[in-house]
Amino acid sequence: MTKSSCYDATVMSPAPPRSGLREVTRRAVQAEIANTAMTLFVEQGYEETTIEQVAAAVGMSGRSVFRYFATKEDMVVGSMAQVGHDIAAALRTRPAEEPAWEALRRALDEPLRALNDDGGIALARSTLLTTTPALRAAQRQKHAQWNELLVPGITPRLEGSAASRQLQAEAIVAAALACLDVAVDEWTRSGGEKPLDELLDAAIAAVRG
Amino acid sequence: MTKSSCYDATVMSPAPPRSGLREVTRRAVQAEIANTAMTLFVEQGYEETTIEQVAAAVGMSGRSVFRYFATKEDMVVGSMAQVGHDIAAALRTRPAEEPAWEALRRALDEPLRALNDDGGIALARSTLLTTTPALRAAQRQKHAQWNELLVPGITPRLEGSAASRQLQAEAIVAAALACLDVAVDEWTRSGGEKPLDELLDAAIAAVRG
DNA sequence: GCCTCGGTTGTCAGTCACTGACAAGCTCGT
DNA sequence: ACGAGCTTGTCAGTGACTGACAACCGAGGC
Numbered sequence: 001m002t003k004s005s006c007y008d009a010t011v012m013s014p015a016p017p018r019s020g021l022r023e024v025t026r027r028a029v030q031a032e033i034a035n036t037a038m039t040l041f042v043e044q045g046y047e048e049t050t051i052e053q054v055a056a057a058v059g060m061s062g063r064s065v066f067r068y069f070a071t072k073e074d075m076v077v078g079s080m081a082q083v084g085h086d087i088a089a090a091l092r093t094r095p096a097e098e099p100a101w102e103a104l105r106r107a108l109d110e111p112l113r114a115l116n117d118d119g120g121i122a123l124a125r126s127t128l129l130t131t132t133p134a135l136r137a138a139q140r141q142k143h144a145q146w147n148e149l150l151v152p153g154i155t156p157r158l159e160g161s162a163a164s165r166q167l168q169a170e171a172i173v174a175a176a177l178a179c180l181d182v183a184v185d186e187w188t189r190s191g192g193e194k195p196l197d198e199l200l201d202a203a204i205a206a207v208r209g
Numbered sequence: 210m211t212k213s214s215c216y217d218a219t220v221m222s223p224a225p226p227r228s229g230l231r232e233v234t235r236r237a238v239q240a241e242i243a244n245t246a247m248t249l250f251v252e253q254g255y256e257e258t259t260i261e262q263v264a265a266a267v268g269m270s271g272r273s274v275f276r277y278f279a280t281k282e283d284m285v286v287g288s289m290a291q292v293g294h295d296i297a298a299a300l301r302t303r304p305a306e307e308p309a310w311e312a313l314r315r316a317l318d319e320p321l322r323a324l325n326d327d328g329g330i331a332l333a334r335s336t337l338l339t340t341t342p343a344l345r346a347a348q349r350q351k352h353a354q355w356n357e358l359l360v361p362g363i364t365p366r367l368e369g370s371a372a373s374r375q376l377q378a379e380a381i382v383a384a385a386l387a388c389l390d391v392a393v394d395e396w397t398r399s400g401g402e403k404p405l406d407e408l409l410d411a412a413i414a415a416v417r418g
Numbered sequence: 419g420c421c422t423c424g425g426t427t428g429t430c431a432g433t434c435a436c437t438g439a440c441a442a443g444c445t446c447g448t
Numbered sequence: 449a450c451g452a453g454c455t456t457g458t459c460a461g462t463g464a465c466t467g468a469c470a471a472c473c474g475a476g477g478c
Contacts, residue, residue: 168415174387206377
């Protein structure tokens with residue numbers, strides 16, 4: 001009965017289109033909460049950290065924290081919604097005649113590089129993600145949303161009836177994101193040593209072999 | 210801080226190897242709780258149904274319900290753990306030289322048929338699953354466990370170094386299960402009309418095309 | 419300078435999933 | 449019949465999350 005949250009989160013401001021300055025400060029506060037939370041989570045564990053502790057660390061009431069994040073999990077995975085939109089945007093810039101897999105793979109280049117580059121933080125977050133069941137679940141849910149975001153960019157690259165292309169696109173996107181998950185997991189296990197792009201390419205090659 | 214649950218669930222009896230009859234009655238009670246819960250969930254919705262209501266309907270205390278199911282979600286998705294083991298077992302019976310994808314696809318034949326056959330209940334459950342975010346998350350977690358169960362049956366069918374085969378196997382299994390998800394989703398949306406096996410084959414063909 | 423208005427905040431009270439502890443009851447083997 | 453082992457209900461508690469309300473704070477109109 002709790003946490004219906006009805007909308008997504010993180011940018012959980014669909015109703016009031018915040019007016020300029022308000023929005024900026026809101027983002028800032030949101031970012032500070034997220035950072036503080038991440039620090040605490042890494043220090044003492046996700047489950048062992050209460051909302052009250054995070055709130056105290058940022059200097060606000062627990063109630064107010066929930067005015068910035070719909071759920072505790074969103075403090076960690078909230079930003080993934082944005083990444084999903086970025087990938088979808090990148091996909092839209094790919095040439096129309098590019099094959100589905102190729103376009104998808106290229107659309108992942110940018111976020112992949114982002115992960116690989118700021119090694120430290122991304123790796124810490126990824127480790128936290130993979131070691132906390134509740135967070136893994138939340139992460140998977142975000143990925144499912146990526147699916148819906150990416151499918152429209154794939155259907156026009158396929159052949160067959162509309163219904164058939166829909167199913168094909170869903171399958172391809174789901175499989176590609178599954179490969180991404182596998183690659184990121186391996187990357188995380190390797191402590192960020194192995195190059196992410198090669199892992200992803202290997203995963204895709206295995207699937208399509 | 211809640212629901213660590215440490216072990217899986219449903220068959221959440223790893224410590225005490227229950228002695229014969231005890232185990233039977235336990236399974237029976239478990240099944241009755243699950244059935245009663247499913248009825249209530251379908252009738253009035255998952256989120257809108259409290260544990261207390263389920264407990265009252267079965268005639269026991271809320272506390273005791275949690276002695277049979279680690280979490281509320283497990284009342285719905287608990288049985289999926291068994292299915293995962295079944296698939297893994299089926300995979301082990303496939304000839305060793307059968308290619309990875311083929312063996313995997315064949316190992317899914319049995320559970321697929323089970324879904325398609327008892328149309329009513331499975332479809333109702335599947336519909337509840339797809340319309341309740343919390344349950345979808347739980348379902349995805351179970352699927353992730355299937356991954357780990359199936360990978361060992363795939364690695365020997367691949368080529369390359371041990372590490373390479375591990376990554377390949379993880380990717381293939383994850384992609385195949387992603388295809389399964391897509392197929393089951395479409396099957397659910399079609400009200401059980403479209404044949405599941407054909408949907409799965411179409412999904413796999415799209416991915417590997 | 420004051421006042422009002424939209425938005426933000428803290429406080430309080432409540433729901434619900436989930437857990438530990440304990441005492442009482444039931445079942446089984448001997 | 450009796451004790452060991454399981455199971456059960458009860459009670460008390462934690463923690464995520466929500467609704468309601470009153471107080472506050474900054475920007476615009478007068």
